[in-house]
Amino acid sequence: MKLLKRKSDRIDELAAGAGEGGTSLAADALKRMARSPVAVVGAGVVALFVILSAIAPWIAPKDPFTRYPELRSELTPTNIPGPMPGFLLGSDQNGYDFFSRLLVASQQTLIVGVLATLLGLTVGMIIGGLAGALGGWVDSALMRLVDIMLSLPALLLAISIAALFREGSQWTVIIAVGTVSVPIFARLLRGAMLAQRESDHVLAATALGVRRRTVVFRHMLPNSLGPVIVQATLTLAAAIIEAASLSFLGLGDPSPRRAEWGLMLAQAQRHFEVKPELAFYPAAAIIIVALGFTLLGESMRESLDPKNRR
Amino acid sequence: MPLLDVRDLSVVFKRKGTAPFTAVDNVSFAVEPGQTVGLVGESGSGKSVTSLAVMGLLPKRGAHVTGSVNFDGTELLSLSMKELRNRRGRDLGMVFQDPMSSLNPVITVGRQISEVLQRHRGQDRKEADAGAVAMLDQVGIPDPARRVGEYPHQLSGGMRQRALIAIALACRPRLLIADEPTTALDVTIQAQILKLLADLVRGTETAMIMITHDLGVVAGLCDEVNVMYGGKIVERAERHRLFAEPRHPYTHGLLRSIPRLDAPRGEKLVPIKGSVVDNIPWEGGCAFAPRCPNALQRCRQVMPELEPEDARHLRCHNPVQPAAVAEGRAER
Amino acid sequence: MLRFIVRRLIQAIPTLFILSLLVFAWLRSLPGGPAAALLGERQTAESIARLNAAMGLDQPIYVQYIKFLGRIFTGDFGTSTVSGDPVMAEIRRSFPATIELGLCALILAVLFGIPFGYLAARRRGSFFDNATVISTLVGVAIPVFFLGFLLKYIFANQFRLLPPSGRYAVGAPDITGFATLDGLLTGDLAATSDALLHLVLPAAALATIPFAVIVRITRASVLDVMDEDFVRTAESKGLTTPVIRRRHVLRNALLPVATTIGLQTGLLLAGAVLTEKVFVWRGLGWLLATGIEQRDYPRLQALILLAAGVYVLVNLLVDISYAIIDPRVRVGR
Numbered sequence: 001m002k003l004l005k006r007k008s009d010r011i012d013e014l015a016a017g018a019g020e021g022g023t024s025l026a027a028d029a030l031k032r033m034a035r036s037p038v039a040v041v042g043a044g045v046v047a048l049f050v051i052l053s054a055i056a057p058w059i060a061p062k063d064p065f066t067r068y069p070e071l072r073s074e075l076t077p078t079n080i081p082g083p084m085p086g087f088l089l090g091s092d093q094n095g096y097d098f099f100s101r102l103l104v105a106s107q108q109t110l111i112v113g114v115l116a117t118l119l120g121l122t123v124g125m126i127i128g129g130l131a132g133a134l135g136g137w138v139d140s141a142l143m144r145l146v147d148i149m150l151s152l153p154a155l156l157l158a159i160s161i162a163a164l165f166r167e168g169s170q171w172t173v174i175i176a177v178g179t180v181s182v183p184i185f186a187r188l189l190r191g192a193m194l195a196q197r198e199s200d201h202v203l204a205a206t207a208l209g210v211r212r213r214t215v216v217f218r219h220m221l222p223n224s225l226g227p228v229i230v231q232a233t234l235t236l237a238a239a240i241i242e243a244a245s246l247s248f249l250g251l252g253d254p255s256p257r258r259a260e261w262g263l264m265l266a267q268a269q270r271h272f273e274v275k276p277e278l279a280f281y282p283a284a285a286i287i288i289v290a291l292g293f294t295l296l297g298e299s300m301r302e303s304l305d306p307k308n309r310r
Numbered sequence: 311m312p313l314l315d316v317r318d319l320s321v322v323f324k325r326k327g328t329a330p331f332t333a334v335d336n337v338s339f340a341v342e343p344g345q346t347v348g349l350v351g352e353s354g355s356g357k358s359v360t361s362l363a364v365m366g367l368l369p370k371r372g373a374h375v376t377g378s379v380n381f382d383g384t385e386l387l388s389l390s391m392k393e394l395r396n397r398r399g400r401d402l403g404m405v406f407q408d409p410m411s412s413l414n415p416v417i418t419v420g421r422q423i424s425e426v427l428q429r430h431r432g433q434d435r436k437e438a439d440a441g442a443v444a445m446l447d448q449v450g451i452p453d454p455a456r457r458v459g460e461y462p463h464q465l466s467g468g469m470r471q472r473a474l475i476a477i478a479l480a481c482r483p484r485l486l487i488a489d490e491p492t493t494a495l496d497v498t499i500q501a502q503i504l505k506l507l508a509d510l511v512r513g514t515e516t517a518m519i520m521i522t523h524d525l526g527v528v529a530g531l532c533d534e535v536n537v538m539y540g541g542k543i544v545e546r547a548e549r550h551r552l553f554a555e556p557r558h559p560y561t562h563g564l565l566r567s568i569p570r571l572d573a574p575r576g577e578k579l580v581p582i583k584g585s586v587v588d589n590i591p592w593e594g595g596c597a598f599a600p601r602c603p604n605a606l607q608r609c610r611q612v613m614p615e616l617e618p619e620d621a622r623h624l625r626c627h628n629p630v631q632p633a634a635v636a637e638g639r640a641e642r
Numbered sequence: 643m644l645r646f647i648v649r650r651l652i653q654a655i656p657t658l659f660i661l662s663l664l665v666f667a668w669l670r671s672l673p674g675g676p677a678a679a680l681l682g683e684r685q686t687a688e689s690i691a692r693l694n695a696a697m698g699l700d701q702p703i704y705v706q707y708i709k710f711l712g713r714i715f716t717g718d719f720g721t722s723t724v725s726g727d728p729v730m731a732e733i734r735r736s737f738p739a740t741i742e743l744g745l746c747a748l749i750l751a752v753l754f755g756i757p758f759g760y761l762a763a764r765r766r767g768s769f770f771d772n773a774t775v776i777s778t779l780v781g782v783a784i785p786v787f788f789l790g791f792l793l794k795y796i797f798a799n800q801f802r803l804l805p806p807s808g809r810y811a812v813g814a815p816d817i818t819g820f821a822t823l824d825g826l827l828t829g830d831l832a833a834t835s836d837a838l839l840h841l842v843l844p845a846a847a848l849a850t851i852p853f854a855v856i857v858r859i860t861r862a863s864v865l866d867v868m869d870e871d872f873v874r875t876a877e878s879k880g881l882t883t884p885v886i887r888r889r890h891v892l893r894n895a896l897l898p899v900a901t902t903i904g905l906q907t908g909l910l911l912a913g914a915v916l917t918e919k920v921f922v923w924r925g926l927g928w929l930l931a932t933g934i935e936q937r938d939y940p941r942l943q944a945l946i947l948l949a950a951g952v953y954v955l956v957n958l959l960v961d962i963s964y965a966i967i968d969p970r971v972r973v974g975r
Binding site: 397400404408412413430474 | 872876
Binding site for chain 1: 656657668674783792795799909931934937939946
């Protein structure tokens with residue numbers, strides 16, 4: 001008997017929303033979302049963020065990877081230059097142009113978030129798909145493992161994985177953060193596939209003698225995509241925050257050259273009393289972007305929820 | 311003077327972004343003390359909404375109630391929330407359809423009865439607990455002293471419904487509303503619960519409104535029957551009269567669609583064609599016309615009124631003729 | 643009830659087994675092999691050889707695993723490569739600090755989270771509701787460590803209302819290791835209030851995420867329960883609003899909240915790593931945070947095992963407490 005509603009159950013609920021799929025329903029969900037202000041705000045923030053990260057190198061007023069002498073000359077342990085002509089937000093702690101780095105950092109932030117999510121999604125979907133398609137003891141064993149990983153605090157899991165590498169790097173962070181989301185996607189896809197195994201269109205396809213592989217790839221997978229996309233959106237938000245936390249703990253890339261919001265925020269903490277803006281701006285950027293992905297994800301989840309279909 | 315007098319009761323649901331939906335449309339009926347009145351119809355006919363409106367249990371937002379519900383000289387619709395709460399549970403009791411979900415899962419059955427007694431009778435906890443045991447005994451739950459301490463999930467479906475009846479009757483209300491009290495139960499239990507309800511109200515002043523889609527339930531229990539369709543009453547008659555001579559084609563159809571043990575061998579069941587559509591247009595005609603075998607041109611143009619006819623009330627331009635009823639029987 | 647507890651204890655065994663396997667696998671995949679990793683910078687060829695022999699690295703894998711289990715049960719996690727102290731002693735020393743901080747944060751989160759969630763649900767769609775929902779979303783989107791720095795910057799650096807870091811300024815006599823309790827025990831109220839003041843900022847930072855989660859779960863759960871049939875039954879009995887809310891709505895609505903609170907206890911451990919680093923709060927999280935930078939693997943191994951153990955324990959406690967509040971779990975079946 002299931003006693004408690006755990007994270008895994010909530011994922012299963014989301015998964016149960018899969019299945020009645022079909023393009024008309026997807027279009028229906030999109031239409032519902034367009035009416036919700038929350039969804040529009042979330043989608044807007046996400047769109048802006050993606051556009052910004054694409055064009056940042058061209059709109060940055062200065063080269064973000066050059067230390068400017070006019071900034072460095074005034075750089076002391078108790079003074080980091082503020083805004084000055086040509087440098088909109090002044091210097092960062094290393095003599096780079098803070099504003100340009102802030103813009104360009106959107107790119108790396110997006111890359112870290114997307115790669116980590118993709119890693120979790122791919123591995124998770126393979127595990128979940130195997131469990132869902134094979135069933136039996138493979139399913140039980142995989143899900144037991146997945147449940148244990150799920151219930152451990154994500155950050156601790158990420159720390160243990162990142163700590164396996166002697167040196168921190170962007171890749172350490174991506175692998176650690178990505179691995180943490182593997183169990184979520186695994187459970188999600190398995191749940192969605194189980195929910196569909198009993199659904200009429202899959203039963204019909206099977207009854208018509210369609211091969212199992214075709215049923216899985218043509219019918220079950222595409223209809224499981226809704227919840228997976230929702231979860232990926234929510235995971236992206238969490239990944240960006242987790243990446244920042246890992247950087248703060250010294251598990252990120254130690255190079256001062258790399259521009260990424262989480263890293264910038266983490267490195268700025270040491271200079272908080274001298275120039276708090278160095279932390280404020282990347283933090284604000286992270287919060288806004290994370291919020292944007294969360295709002296988008298939550299509103300997608302809501303519009304996919306069968307309870308809200310009318 | 312009737313105990314409950316419902317006049318021109320209408321309930322319109324308004325939700326943002328959807329067209330207003332008239333669930334109950336100018337319904338009038340009365341219940342005398344000690345009388346049992348049936349409200350019969352398919353799901354969506356407005357019978358349950360009528361009962362919720364009488365109890366004042368419709369959501370405040372979204373449900374627009376007009377008309378009059380007069381209970382023993384008091385207009386219930388204009389009572390304040392506080393005054394209404396003083397009446398509910400004391401003068402008006404209600405038994406719901408699904409006994410599992412209608413009982414609080416984390417409170418003992420006994421407590422769910424005793425809290426009514428504490429609220430309306432001013433009893434202390436001890437008296438009320440004793441009262442709960444007595445009530446459970448009265449509704450036929452064996453070993454009531456043990457059962458009071460149990461939780462709803464520990465009881466069987468039939469016992470849960472008995473407990474729900476005990477709650478509704480704890481303060482000896484003058485009106486009991488039973489909303490599909492047997493629908494969620496096994497067939498064997500259904501009869502027991504109906505007998506229990508009949509026994510409990512028989513010989514007392516307690517009036518009862520029995521809401522059901524099942525004419526079989528009505529047959530054994532009600533003094534008067536109101537048949538509802540699309541939010542309106544379409545036929546009202548004394549029980550025997552209604553069963554002997556259903557005049558409205560809808561009632562006629564309902565009766566022909568239920569199996570009877572005393573029917574002549576070989577008699578066929580005749581289903582009513584189609585189903586209740588969501589928003590029924592009474593404007594500009596009879597809502598039943600699209601499904602009605604007797605429908606005339608007039609039925610699609612003029613809405614029939616509920617008018618006294620042949621010792622009953624009838625809302626039909628072209629009712630089934632008594633002879634035809636008899637003939638229909640004789641044919642088979 | 644006792645049978646239920648015993649059954650849950652038995653169910654925890656396979657979980658513990660899998661967890662120990664995971665940590666064992668983790669240990670095996672450390673850079674340079676487990677022995678080199680555990681010895682850190684002080685390693686020499688012969689110390690590695692010695693530890694290899696002690697861990698049985700030359701023996702079959704199941705022997706290694708059994709030896710690993712043996713070391714866990716005897717509490718032998720080696721010495722920290724950062725401090726040179728036995729890891730077990732470090733943990734024992736830092737444990738009270740983390741318990742104190744975590745408990746405080748949890749109390750804050752529950753004390754504020756449930757009323758906010760409940761009121762938001764009752765006034766669904768109102769300004770208050772929207773503001774609450776939005777602030778919980780923001781609360782989850784803020785990196786905890788940044789929030790810590792922000793609080794520190796505002797309340798300690800700018801307004802100088804609260805101490806910026808550490809557990810106490812004066813240092814109370816150390817009896818239990820719980821700074822607040824020690825002050826009370828010795829009658830030194832100044833020490834207690836000093837310890838409490840030091841607690842405010844880190845506890846607030848640590849409480850944000852559990853607070854946000856509890857608010858959201860409470861709100862959703864109250865909304866669900868208000869739609870339940872039995873609430874309509876309660877209404878039909880003519881019960882007064884406070885009774886309906888307390889006895890029928892809240893009591894049922896709090897069931898999922900109780901689970902959430904339990905699960906948040908585990909997450910507090912993760913939050914503590916960040917918060918304790920920000921506020922130089924010398925607890926387990928601080929041990930872990932400082933251990934990571936130096937790749938202090940003996941410390942990491944012990945702390946990861948501890949976290950896993952705490953997770954199993956917390957889940958057990960959650961199940962049992964759930965059984966106490968929900969009769970459906972407690973009785974029968």
